[in-house]
Amino acid sequence: MLVSPKGKRYFRIVNPEVTLHTHDGKLEMADVLEQGFGGQALTHLGRPYSILLPTLYDLIKGVKRHTQIMYPKDIGYTMLRLGVGPGKRVVEAGSGSGGMTLALAWFVGDTGTVFSYDRREEFSELCRQNLDWAGLASRVQWFSKDIAEGFEQTDVDALFLDVRTPWEYLDQAAAVMTPGGTIGFLLPTTNQVQDLLAGIEKSSFGEVEVLEILLRKYKVNAERLRPDDRMVAHTGFLIFARKTTRYPCPG
Amino acid sequence: MLVSPKGKRYFRIVNPEVTLHTHDGKLEMADVLEQGFGGQALTHLGRPYSILLPTLYDLIKGVKRHTQIMYPKDIGYTMLRLGVGPGKRVVEAGSGSGGMTLALAWFVGDTGTVFSYDRREEFSELCRQNLDWAGLASRVQWFSKDIAEGFEQTDVDALFLDVRTPWEYLDQAAAVMTPGGTIGFLLPTTNQVQDLLAGIEKSSFGEVEVLEILLRKYKVNAERLRPDDRMVAHTGFLIFARKTTRYPCPG
Amino acid sequence: MLVSPKGKRYFRIVNPEVTLHTHDGKLEMADVLEQGFGGQALTHLGRPYSILLPTLYDLIKGVKRHTQIMYPKDIGYTMLRLGVGPGKRVVEAGSGSGGMTLALAWFVGDTGTVFSYDRREEFSELCRQNLDWAGLASRVQWFSKDIAEGFEQTDVDALFLDVRTPWEYLDQAAAVMTPGGTIGFLLPTTNQVQDLLAGIEKSSFGEVEVLEILLRKYKVNAERLRPDDRMVAHTGFLIFARKTTRYPCPG
């Protein structure tokens, strides 16, 4: 990842024979390679570009998107809540532009797998391109199909449903998950949250939680510390629940 | 993990010869083993206990604490921002009760390592006990020493400083990190944030961000959806920065 | 208003012949009278009580309540939004414990009037007692009747409806208001807000606004400034609209 003096970011796999054409002049990739991560390379106009190893945060910000992607504030909490981690098997629907897919693939590691569903072929493709770009595609399997027909896996550790009417797929969701596994949802409107809660009441999911995460940034100024004037006020409501098996009433 | 009808949680490694004494009567671990994750076992008084595989979220909530531990809302975002993931080498100070240590150990997996510093011997011990309990101690190395004397590692991917006066250790922090790596801080007061920002200005860290994360829960009721009456309003300010190498001015 | 060393508040009309029995000993009202507002009087145990002229904020906090009363954060904004001020004629329903009534009576002054409706006789009575106590009862008229039967006024400047199903009374509301006047609502759940918005769409009200007001307090400490650990996260949604007269489509 190369960061220009003005903060513009370029993601490139370094090939020493390539020259990058920037707004600040030509940058030799051979120089970038020589300086290494944390160093700076100069363009032919003498402008310094920082060379940084991208974190997951950088990668999510760099995703090529056709849809609104999930925000890091929501993704981070979801990872914890779903228990995503090295070696886990996780399903998500829909794939969208792949912001969430990228985070899931990052955290499950080489020993885990992400199964990413989207009925819109073009989004499966876009998601795959973004995962390829991030170098994490080997951890993901894509399925261009309607989840109303069910998922092809069983006993997955966690499931994330980012679809418009998730209450229509709760049976399919229960079927793919391991008992005790956690399911997560992202919904923008209160009407949808109400419909989902009504659906969950009749399902085999329990331990429900509804919440929002707000991120408030501050101006970076030691002498004049204050919150930013404006902030993102709403991305969506997060809903989490757990697959439970109801014990038959004794007697 | 066993959840009582009233929501009380027990964490146990299942030994079929053991009987758990609960407020709801005796629970045979042999029954728990038979039912498996997602099932329910009955006490001798006929009360059902749910059997669940703990997620990272459950583990963090279950940590035995002598100090305030970090909240999941702050931990999740920090993991993303620091680029923690399978195979990473990460340093933290202080160890505290081990809530953050547990999350770091969870995400770095068997191929990564967490180096956890605390000058107070009793906290290194408490942290170790909690990691043992969570089954993740093999991924962590503890150091009971004052970080003013420096860290024993080099080229770690990320560093998290949860200490009272982090601005005193920025040189030690820069020395342990790989160029381009991300450092994170948690501070409760605005005065401390100001002091840290002043310190960072004179350090080799750049790309600074100051923020707060707020989590707002809702009552789980489809017919009467509304936010909870009260919420946690403040845990701490999160500050992130990146280790940069200043390129010498040409000429 | 008398404030004890521990912050307990007493509201009394000063009668120099009376002795107030407090947890800190006896306090002679003659002493209070002598010291005057801003001064302090000592109990017979030598403990100082501050003597303060109550502001509207103090009065609202001092209201004897049987129901949840509106919070100052919501009342203040509502006063502005409804255009309440000296000389205005304002209707409210229901009276409740009189927190809102008190604020309306405070701001309309001696030249304005508040018409306060509640179908529950006991609340009209409680509200009246609280306004008597605050010395503002002369500005209020109470009506113990169901607003489904309509209001007895016409051409009032503003209307505030704090009832459970306000969408059932929009015609009655429109009938009592002057054209261009502002109506306000307080509702705790999103389901109610949705029902109200659906009702307003079919009514003669326009220029609708839905919002929440959050108040975040800080610890008063110059060396350790930080937000309070916990806060009130939800009191209710405020909805405002304006009575408009639809112009008949020309031609």
Next chain:
Amino acid sequence: MLVSPKGKRYFRIVNPEVTLHTHDGKLEMADVLEQGFGGQALTHLGRPYSILLPTLYDLIKGVKRHTQIMYPKDIGYTMLRLGVGPGKRVVEAGSGSGGMTLALAWFVGDTGTVFSYDRREEFSELCRQNLDWAGLASRVQWFSKDIAEGFEQTDVDALFLDVRTPWEYLDQAAAVMTPGGTIGFLLPTTNQVQDLLAGIEKSSFGEVEVLEILLRKYKVNAERLRPDDRMVAHTGFLIFARKTTRYPCPG
């Protein structure tokens, strides 16, 4: 106040001989007069303009500003907290563009007075113009002087200081206020709040409160209710305190 089909607002004193030239065509003020408040008048292109009596909220939004003016969310709470109301005598510094002045003048009524200080002559003038426009100038007296030299009044009920270094004027503030009166401050940065709190500790003010008010708007849509995507995240910190007279320690 005239509101165009697109929501643009015009404030005019109606003169039946005048024609208003709008982006939607010519509007005859004689028509506006005939329709009255709450009605609509048509332009010569047949586009309807709503005719509304402005509320305080409308007036504040309509103020001609050269500086950032206070937001209604902050003004409303401040009115309550300061105990502003009909007949009160209130001092403010600085006058600024007059947004706060307008609110104070609105609430003190014809029987109260606002004393508005600003050392910058041009702001006293702008403030006066805005109060003239709102028809409330008769309730305000302006003083173009430095408040370091003190205020010319005594025993005012409340004081609002919207200046950059209010801790320099606490003695002058105490001198102008009646015992028990409330003082309010608006400050944008945490550094200033810290300095003010340190100053107040050494002053004759007590019962201090520091807070922020956040206003979160929702999209007005019964079928898709959700918060707005973005919001104003920070205007300033509000600080309130009370003038107290310290009783001399007995003995």
